[in-house]
Amino acid sequence: MPEKPRSITHSWLPGEPANQSRISTRERDQFYHTARWKRESSDHKRLNPLCVKCLEKEIVEPVAITDHIIPKDVCQDPWDQKNWQSLCKKHHAIKSARDKKHFKK
16 A cells, blocks of 8 residues: 655745754854855965865865864854864864864854
């Protein structure tokens, strides 16, 4: 006997539950969604196209993320490019997890 299909939610339709994680991320940190950050981060990645952690291990991996060495919420000036580094997704995830443990709010 055929089964009833599972219900599908569409966050863009009225009355449907919204994608809470994406909304809360944007509301939590507008800094990374500003035109200035997008422009300057893109410039930084263009000038520093390889992951610095991979290069330390003599691996060539393209940059995915401009990362704050000292987390943005802790450093004095989030626009100080001396505090930025180019990271691949793997190394950014590792660093972010370590930062969350160390700099708990």
